[in-house]
Amino acid sequence: MMKTSTDHGARRAARRHAAAWRSGAALAMLGGLFALVATPAAAASQPSWNDYLDHAYVYSAADEDDLRGLLERTTLVVGRSLADYHAETFPALAARKTPMTEIQLRRKAIAELLLHRIGERSSGIADAVATIDQLDDRLDRHENRYWFHTIHAHEALQAGDAAAFVDQILSVWLGVITPLEVPFETYKTLALTENGNAGFVRTLPHLYESVARLILVQSQTAALDGDIDSLGAIARVLTDERVGADPEAIPVDATSKAFLDHVVARLDGAESDGGSLSYTLALIEAERAHQRARKSLADNGFDAGSEAAVRDTVAAYQRAMRNANTLQGQVAIYSRALRQVGEVFATAERTETEVGLDIPFSIERALELYEELHAAKDGDWARQGYVDQGRDAYLAAMRGLWSEIQEASFNAAAYYMSRRDQEGPASDEAIVHAINTYSRYLHAFESFAGDPSGESLPDSAYFGAYLAARGIGDGVLFFAGGDASVDQLEEAITQYQTALGYFPFDRDLWSTLAVALQRSGRESDFLAVAKPIADGVVRSRHLDRWIENGSVWGQEMASFRNAFENDRSLVYFGFADETKLPELEAEFARLKAERDEVSARVAATRNERDELHAARREAHRLAAELSGENEGPTPPAVAVGGNGRTRESEQIAQLGLDLERLGSNHERLEARIRAIAHSLPTFKATLGHEALQRELAAQRDHPVHGLLRRYAEEYAPTTGPEPAAETASAGSQAAWQALQSWAAGEDR
Amino acid sequence: MKRTRRLGAPLALSLATAVLSTGCLFQNGPQAAFFERQSGSEALEAQLAGEALAQRKYSMRRVRRDLGSFRLTLEQLQRHGKAAGIDRFVRFARPYLTDRVDPLIEHDGAVSHPELRPFHAELLLSKAVLLHQIGDAGAVRATIDRLENEFASMTSMLVLYPTGQAVTLEQGIALLRHQTGGA
Numbered sequence: 001m002m003k004t005s006t007d008h009g010a011r012r013a014a015r016r017h018a019a020a021w022r023s024g025a026a027l028a029m030l031g032g033l034f035a036l037v038a039t040p041a042a043a044a045s046q047p048s049w050n051d052y053l054d055h056a057y058v059y060s061a062a063d064e065d066d067l068r069g070l071l072e073r074t075t076l077v078v079g080r081s082l083a084d085y086h087a088e089t090f091p092a093l094a095a096r097k098t099p100m101t102e103i104q105l106r107r108k109a110i111a112e113l114l115l116h117r118i119g120e121r122s123s124g125i126a127d128a129v130a131t132i133d134q135l136d137d138r139l140d141r142h143e144n145r146y147w148f149h150t151i152h153a154h155e156a157l158q159a160g161d162a163a164a165f166v167d168q169i170l171s172v173w174l175g176v177i178t179p180l181e182v183p184f185e186t187y188k189t190l191a192l193t194e195n196g197n198a199g200f201v202r203t204l205p206h207l208y209e210s211v212a213r214l215i216l217v218q219s220q221t222a223a224l225d226g227d228i229d230s231l232g233a234i235a236r237v238l239t240d241e242r243v244g245a246d247p248e249a250i251p252v253d254a255t256s257k258a259f260l261d262h263v264v265a266r267l268d269g270a271e272s273d274g275g276s277l278s279y280t281l282a283l284i285e286a287e288r289a290h291q292r293a294r295k296s297l298a299d300n301g302f303d304a305g306s307e308a309a310v311r312d313t314v315a316a317y318q319r320a321m322r323n324a325n326t327l328q329g330q331v332a333i334y335s336r337a338l339r340q341v342g343e344v345f346a347t348a349e350r351t352e353t354e355v356g357l358d359i360p361f362s363i364e365r366a367l368e369l370y371e372e373l374h375a376a377k378d379g380d381w382a383r384q385g386y387v388d389q390g391r392d393a394y395l396a397a398m399r400g401l402w403s404e405i406q407e408a409s410f411n412a413a414a415y416y417m418s419r420r421d422q423e424g425p426a427s428d429e430a431i432v433h434a435i436n437t438y439s440r441y442l443h444a445f446e447s448f449a450g451d452p453s454g455e456s457l458p459d460s461a462y463f464g465a466y467l468a469a470r471g472i473g474d475g476v477l478f479f480a481g482g483d484a485s486v487d488q489l490e491e492a493i494t495q496y497q498t499a500l501g502y503f504p505f506d507r508d509l510w511s512t513l514a515v516a517l518q519r520s521g522r523e524s525d526f527l528a529v530a531k532p533i534a535d536g537v538v539r540s541r542h543l544d545r546w547i548e549n550g551s552v553w554g555q556e557m558a559s560f561r562n563a564f565e566n567d568r569s570l571v572y573f574g575f576a577d578e579t580k581l582p583e584l585e586a587e588f589a590r591l592k593a594e595r596d597e598v599s600a601r602v603a604a605t606r607n608e609r610d611e612l613h614a615a616r617r618e619a620h621r622l623a624a625e626l627s628g629e630n631e632g633p634t635p636p637a638v639a640v641g642g643n644g645r646t647r648e649s650e651q652i653a654q655l656g657l658d659l660e661r662l663g664s665n666h667e668r669l670e671a672r673i674r675a676i677a678h679s680l681p682t683f684k685a686t687l688g689h690e691a692l693q694r695e696l697a698a699q700r701d702h703p704v705h706g707l708l709r710r711y712a713e714e715y716a717p718t719t720g721p722e723p724a725a726e727t728a729s730a731g732s733q734a735a736w737q738a739l740q741s742w743a744a745g746e747d748r
Numbered sequence: 749m750k751r752t753r754r755l756g757a758p759l760a761l762s763l764a765t766a767v768l769s770t771g772c773l774f775q776n777g778p779q780a781a782f783f784e785r786q787s788g789s790e791a792l793e794a795q796l797a798g799e800a801l802a803q804r805k806y807s808m809r810r811v812r813r814d815l816g817s818f819r820l821t822l823e824q825l826q827r828h829g830k831a832a833g834i835d836r837f838v839r840f841a842r843p844y845l846t847d848r849v850d851p852l853i854e855h856d857g858a859v860s861h862p863e864l865r866p867f868h869a870e871l872l873l874s875k876a877v878l879l880h881q882i883g884d885a886g887a888v889r890a891t892i893d894r895l896e897n898e899f900a901s902m903t904s905m906l907v908l909y910p911t912g913q914a915v916t917l918e919q920g921i922a923l924l925r926h927q928t929g930g931a
Contacts, residue, residue: 166836170836170837173840174840174843178847178848182807186803189799189800227830227832227833229825229828229833230825230833230836232820232821232824233818233820233822236817236820237813237814237817240810240814240817274828275820275824326828387827
């Protein structure tokens with residue numbers, strides 16, 4: 001049958017219209033299409049659903065919403081809906097004596113597929129399958145074969161039959177795309193792909209795109225939960241100058257090229273699962289759900305929508321987990337799922353809401369996975385899935401998992417510490433949870449921190465150890481409404497020592513340590529407890545090098561080191577802070593005034609004594625002259641008192657004593673003033689550097705983390721006389737055991 | 749005017765098909781009579797001039813890369829012990845070799861156009877590696893025999909081994925023997 005040029009015009013318009021709608025990214029083209037359709041030439045041949053259905057390979061794989069939009073707009077152009085067209089056309093054709101033609105059957109099947117895809121077919125895909133099956137003796141024609149396998153692929157998606165889906169896609173590739181590739185290349189060479197006579201061959205760029213969307217998008221939209229790894233080969237070859245390679249047919253931005261490239265990069269990437277496509281797609285889908293949940297939590301807190309989004313994410317991560325074949329894959333999932341755990345706890349803390357969601361991805365299980373990874377360190381790490389990506393990827397995954405464990409742990413602990421009883425004070429049960437969480441982290445840290453190669457843990461884990469030890473100490477102090485027993489105070493003191501061993505630049509923690517010592521009646525021990533930790537800073541070669549090199553925060557750390565060199569400054573760390581500074585400075589001024597006063601009194605007393613001396617000497621001289629002493633041997637007594645001394649002599653003696661006392665006072669004042677004059681500015685120089693803690697808590701890759709690691713390895717913090725690792729490990733466990741007994745009221 | 753346009757397209761297409769019908773280059777098609785008038789190598793070079801030769805190279809390179817992707821997928825399926833997936837993929841890969849690869853490396857007595865010889869050899873190497881992955885030792889052996897027979901005088905030719913290494917064909921065959929256990 002000969003086609004007119006207006007037929008071709010309408011068809012081309014329909015094809016362009018559909019192509020623009022494929023991605024929903026070319027709305028502007030729609031106006032162009034309608035303008036074209038409205039021209040007198042096109043008006044002679046009004047576009048019909050037949051035209052649109054004959055070009056359905058262009059748009060049939062569009063996202064559901066885009067497809068619905070396209071069909072609605074086409075309804076306006078054509079004058080009736082696709083459902084109406086189907087209802088009015090095919091029953092009438094079927095009622096005729098002659099069977100429907102091949103093209104009529106194909107259009108009917110495509111219409112049924114499209115109606116199924118937008119949810120307007122109550123019978124689902126079954127009608128389309130039944131219709132296209134009537135063409136099974138005409139599969140020699142590529143167009144029929146394409147729709148046959150495509151419709152059956154949708155049937156497999158609806159049934160959740162991954163194996164059948166794979167078979168259908170491989171059949172499309174083998175039976176349609178492979179035979180079309182050679183003639184397509186020829187037509188392309190001759191620039192004939194837009195020629196109407198190129199037939200179905202010219203559709204190849206659209207077929208690539210449709211197959212890509214079926215594999216990457218629709219399999220996930222349908223939540224296909226099965227093994228489609230065999231299609232990894234098709235995904236890979238689609239990236240090879242196929243999808244997005246023909247911008248004249250489909251603008252690159254309107255193709256799935258970017259997503260396809262991303263998927264294939266992930267297949268080969270460090271967080272793959274040995275190249276599993278099923279896993280990679282499921283994980284990407286879970287990541288999208290996670291992003292939605294994250295935004296909802298940030299915007300709305302724990303409303304019903306956020307909770308549903310979190311549950312969707314959990315389900316998606318669980319689906320990815322079912323597809324994970326290797327430890328590599330499981331670790332990648334857990335690293336993400338733990339982040340969500342942390343986000344949920346952080347939201348609950350922020351909004352002061354109780355966490356009511358059950359997330360089956362636990363920190364305990366993550367630690368087990370970490371342990372499995374760690375166990376493979378010197379042996380079969382490659383067999384855990386990292387064979388293609390190498391040891392660096394394995395180590396990065398191990399450290400990444402640890403970072404997520406750390407963050408989730410601390411978010412959870414912070415949430416528990418923020419929980420309050422109805423009366424107001426922190427809930428003991430919540431505190432126990434917090435201490436449990438911190439202890440678990442610290443215990444795990446101590447188990448793996450001994451690795452001499454330093455490969456297993458991220459640098460930030462050492463700052464994490466400080467946070468955990470400090471958290472345990474705080475929890476113990478807050479337990480039972482802050483009425484800590486002697487044992488609890490001792491435990492808190494031990495944990496604070498450990499924490500300061502890992503991070504000695506937390507000025508508040510020094511004060512807290514002093515408070516704990518005060519409450520246990522040991523305030524006089526502060527210097528003895530603090531000095532070894534301070535000495536660690538003073539002696540650290542790594543810190544010295546850091547400061548000498550002018551590295552980040554080096555100047556501030558130097559001020560801490562100066563302060564730690566001086567016992568008086570160190571005492572300030574325990575018993576002073578910004579709020580006490582005016583008091584300290586007033587005291588300093590008072591001491592100086594007192595010293596001045598004493599100096600004046602010393603001068604006055606000395607003056608008085610000198611005057612008395614002079615008066616007495618004058619009296620002696622006059623007495624000698626009057627008595628002729630100068631002529632005779634015996635001088636007369638001058639105003640001798642009852643004790644045999646003159647009054648002046650007694651006064652002079654008293655003034656001498658006063659001078660001695662004042663001199664001693666002055667000396668002591670001078671010493672205090674000298675000490676304060678040196679140590680107060682030293683201490684003041686350590687104030688206002690709390691931003692370092694905030695930076696370290698927020699930035700896993702902060703350069704100071706590396707210094708803290710080297711410092712800790714050099715210093716090896718101890719919690720007692722025993723070797724560091726052993727004691728610290730025992731300490732974190734003991735904290736928990738002791739707390740259990742306190743919680744049970746056994747030892748109070 | 750209208751008539752001219754309607755005639756023009758089929759004419760151009762038929763001309764193009766006569767000159768460049770890549771899919772039929774090594775098959776007995778309607779163009780056979782033309783090529784029968786020339787000797788094998790002359791005929792090949794006449795067929796594969798300019799754009800057509802470039803297109804042919806492009807096609808052979810891409811098929812070689814496709815075979816690499818298939819091999820990688822099969823290897824990963826095997827690593828995970830996915831027997832059903834392996835069976836399914838092998839049912840796809842075998843006809844693909846027959847329908848898409850074999851026509852490109854069909855022996856025509858002249859071992860193809862000189863510029864295509866490295867690609868021809870590379871496709872045979874890739875096919876053999878995929879067949880080894882499939883577990884078809886007999887077909888691997890037959891492919892190695894073909895390489896040794898058809899390229900006997902060209903073993904110093906530089907080719908890309910399926911793993912991406914540039915080697916001489918002799919080294920490639922040795923690697924293939926080693927990789928396939930001396931099949």
